[in-house]
Amino acid sequence: MEKYRDQKVRVIYLNLSIVFLFILFLVAFFPLGAYFFTFVAVSVIAISKIDNQIKKSSLFFLTLFFLLVSxxxxxxxxxRFINGNDDFTTYYNNYLSLLNGNMSDxxxxxxxxxxxxxxxxxFLTKIINGPYPYVTQIFFIFLFFLSMCVLVEKNTIFRNDNKYLLLIWALLLFKITSMLTIERQAVSSFFVLLAIFSFSNTxxxxxxxxxxxxxxxxxxxxxxxxxxxxxxxFKSAFGIILLCLIFLVFSSVLLQFLYNLFPNEKLGYVVxxxxxxxxxxxxxxxxxKQILYVLPLLIFAIVFKIKGHNWNLLPSLFLFVSLMLILSILPGVPTRIFMPIIFFLYGFYYYDFFCSFNQKNQVLIIIAFSLLFTIYKVIIPGYYLRYPMVETYPFYYVSDFYQSQGNVQRSELPESIIINNENKL
Known part of the structure; x- marks a missing residue:
């Protein structure tokens, strides 16, 4: 019996070794393939029945590391630096100024x-010590990743029956691309959510x-x-929507009054x-575009409600989608004030809804979503513009991480561009 068990363990470890070697191969030559495959692998590990939790956690976070790299x-x-609407240009110029010793900035x-x-x-000027914008972005990706892990741990509003699956859902719908364009509000959104998840007023x-x-x-x-x-x-949701509509009727006068009291650039833009x-x-x-990510979930939840299955977060999601559309009459407002939800919480909503599903079905849904987002990255021209999607020599992209860049005049960049990137290979 013991001999059979030892043999079974060896087979498991052999299979795991093959899986991780395959992931490493994909990371080296076809990182977008690694992105999809690691979502599949980490989802399977999340629902696997491994008695030793330390081993399960080790396997999960090792796979998660490969996902992060991809x-x-x-x-x-x-x-970067091809579109004048990208706030990262301003942040990078500020980094360069500090790198050059201008502490007043x-x-x-x-x-x-x-x-x-x-x-x-x-802090990054001391660590990176050079004009490398993409290295600074790598730091922020790691920072946002750790922020998401913290939010999964501190979550007090959404269900967390399986924190592994919750983290996978959260990372699957993580808006990192957008977060890298407006890093100040991205980091601020993290602390806003920590405040919401906290019970202590202090x-x-x-x-x-x-x-x-x-x-x-x-x-x-x-x-x-x-x-x-x-x-x-829904009674509370419709009440808030009504108040919002009343506010919009008088918004021009009210916002002008607020701007006169507290003049600032953002409020002035809206006015x-x-x-x-x-x-x-x-x-x-x-x-x-932002609510398209949660529109399928909203439709699913409404259909389930009609069939008699109530989801307690449906009024919340309905209110969010409604306010995003209603407040669009105020330029720059909805996408800014609801950033904590847009950046961090889409995956939390999805997980909370699908929590009532069988875990194997959840994994199948996650795989379907990850395949969809993989195809999306193939289609959207912005991805793999700096280097190809596939190459014949390993880790071909590393040298491009260290591309240097001097100060960029943001005002001279075009507001919109057409990217021709049909052949990503």
Whole structure:
């Protein structure tokens, strides 16, 4: 009996060795393939019945590491400094200024109060010590990844029956590409969610203060996002929607009054373009693109409700989608104030809904989604613009990580461009 058990263990370890060698091969030559395959592998490990939890955790996080590496390669393949709408250009210029010893630029953002990101950039100047924008992005990808792990651990609103699966869902719908364009609000959103997940008022206050050091909107965003996440009934959701519609009727006068009291660039932008139909249509399109990620979930949940299966987060998701569309009349507002949900929580909503499904079915759904996002990265021209998707020599992309870049005049970059990247091979 013992001999049979030892033989079985050896077979398992042999199979695992083959799997990890295959993943390493994909990372080296075909990283987008590694992205898909590691989602498959890590999902299977998440529901596997391994008695030794230490071994299971080790296998899970080792596979997760390969997933993280493949995400890094995917994201760094996107060319920066070609579009004037990318805030990363401003952040990188600030990094360069600090690299050159201009310490006063720590107080560059938010009237000198938003020192959070410049302090991180100052730290990076000591570690990276060079004009390497894509290396700084790799650091932020790791930072956002760790932030998601922390949120999964600290989560107090969504179900967490299987934290492994919750983390996989969260990473699957993680908006890292967008987060790398507006890093200040991305980091601020993390602290806003920590405040929402905390029971202690002291911790809430501390997290909001830290979040405000990255973006002054943290307190306002906290109240709005917290309101959405706490809604449990459609009666409350429709009440909030009604109040929002009433606010919009008087929004032009109210926002002008607020701008006169607290003049700032972002509020001034909304006031200036509030009656500009082109900007409103553009904002509506942006909001629609963002909610497309959760629209299938909303439809599924409504169908299940009609059939008598209630999901307690349906009013919350319905309210979020509704406000994203309604507030599109205010240019730049919905996608900014609901960033914590857009950046971090889509996967939490999906996991909470599919928690009632059989775990094997969950894995099949995750595999389907990961295949869809893999195909998406093949189709969208921005990915693998800096280096090919497949190559014949290993780790061919590493040298491109260290591409140097001097100061970029953002005002001279075009607002929109057409990328021709049909042949990614």
């Amino acid at each position: 995400i890094v390669i995917n994201e760094v393949s996107i060319q 720590i107080f560059y953002f938010g009237g000198g109060f938003e020192v959070g990101l410049p302090l991180i950039s100052l 911790k809430k206050g501390l997290f909001l203060i830290i979040g405000s050091l990255f973006h002054l909107s943290a307190v306002v965003v906290y109240f709005l996002v917290n309101m959405i996440l706490r809604v449990k009934t 200036y373009f509030i009656n500009n139909h082109e900007y409103i249509i553009n904002e509506f399109v942006k909001s629609t």
